[in-house]
Amino acid sequence: MNHKLAVATVSLGWHRSHTLERKIEAAKSAGISGVEPHDTDLNNFAKSHRMARLEAAAAVGKLCNRSNMEIIAYGPFSNFEGEPTPLEGRLDTAREWMQIAHNLGTDVIQIPANDSKAAIGEERVIITELQALADLGRQQDSPISFAYEALAWSAHVADWEESLRVVQHVDRSNFGLCLDTYHVLARVWADARAPSGLRPGGASALRDSVQRFLDSCPPERIAYVQLSDAERQRPPLLPGHPAYAADQDCTRSWCLYGRLFPYETEKGAYLPMDDILRAWLLDKKWSGWVSMEVFHRNMAEESMVSELWAERARTSWDRVVQVLQKHAQQQTTDMQQ
Numbered sequence: 001m002n003h004k005l006a007v008a009t010v011s012l013g014w015h016r017s018h019t020l021e022r023k024i025e026a027a028k029s030a031g032i033s034g035v036e037p038h039d040t041d042l043n044n045f046a047k048s049h050r051m052a053r054l055e056a057a058a059a060v061g062k063l064c065n066r067s068n069m070e071i072i073a074y075g076p077f078s079n080f081e082g083e084p085t086p087l088e089g090r091l092d093t094a095r096e097w098m099q100i101a102h103n104l105g106t107d108v109i110q111i112p113a114n115d116s117k118a119a120i121g122e123e124r125v126i127i128t129e130l131q132a133l134a135d136l137g138r139q140q141d142s143p144i145s146f147a148y149e150a151l152a153w154s155a156h157v158a159d160w161e162e163s164l165r166v167v168q169h170v171d172r173s174n175f176g177l178c179l180d181t182y183h184v185l186a187r188v189w190a191d192a193r194a195p196s197g198l199r200p201g202g203a204s205a206l207r208d209s210v211q212r213f214l215d216s217c218p219p220e221r222i223a224y225v226q227l228s229d230a231e232r233q234r235p236p237l238l239p240g241h242p243a244y245a246a247d248q249d250c251t252r253s254w255c256l257y258g259r260l261f262p263y264e265t266e267k268g269a270y271l272p273m274d275d276i277l278r279a280w281l282l283d284k285k286w287s288g289w290v291s292m293e294v295f296h297r298n299m300a301e302e303s304m305v306s307e308l309w310a311e312r313a314r315t316s317w318d319r320v321v322q323v324l325q326k327h328a329q330q331q332t333t334d335m336q337q
Helices: 020-029 039-048 053-066 087-104 123-138 158-172 182-189 202-216 250-258 273-283 306-336
Strands: 002-007 035-036 108-111 145-149 175-180 223-229 289-292
Touching: 002 306, 020 035, 020 039, 020 053, 020 306, 039 053, 039 202, 087 108, 087 123, 123 145, 123 158, 145 223, 158 175, 158 202, 175 182, 175 202, 182 202, 182 223, 182 250, 182 273, 182 289, 202 273, 202 289, 223 273, 223 306, 273 306, 289 306
Parallel strands: 002 035, 002 289, 108 145, 145 175, 175 223, 223 289
Antiparallel strands: none
């Protein structure tokens, strides 16, 4: 396995004492090689140091460089394609983001599929606007690439297959996929509203999804992969649950309330990680950055320090590696028989 481990800074704590400086040092101390700076963390850093965003990005870039920590992507650049506003105004915002990415020292911006209820769903509009964004990225003195992610609750591009279709139609070398285990498993296998935590037919749906990935996803289209598990909800995520919101998709409510690092079964994690991890990280022979990205209500607590989350991320990755190594060994044994 040639994958390198990163962690999203948003997954290392939300309390004001969980500063970006502390998160970067915590990741380094845990043996993690890269970070995904979240835009919220960058804004908080800028505010606390009384800096403009561009200046703050340069300072964070230098901080990571001194710590020998690579910045794998900056994001999320949300709600771009299909917005009912003039495209040129959105491209102006994108230009600022590209300058920030350059100052950070990364050439990748993560872009989630639009989840706005007002988003235009016409494929021609989505493709054309994302092509304009990718072309703008290629025109920069230091070219910028984009990692496009289907969210489980996105307005029009909510499955990984749909995001791959978009990437293939955009057809730009600097426009690829960001794949996230939570967004696949929460959509096809799990249901936080059900007492069992399971979606009817989920096992076969997941099997089919994994096989389609193996059959149809070109590894060169994958920019990087994000990993997370999730906490089974008891009681189910229905009215009366603290995370329930009548006007919000259940997968989004669950995402912000109870995501966990892979295989944290002692904390309630229960998603079926094995097959999707084997397909994405081993069987497809893709190698690249793997980033831990979780959200959990406890991150707002001051006592849940960044060092704790970083250590949990590292322990989780070690468990992932053990699972994949066992699978690789079994493959070798099967071939020899």
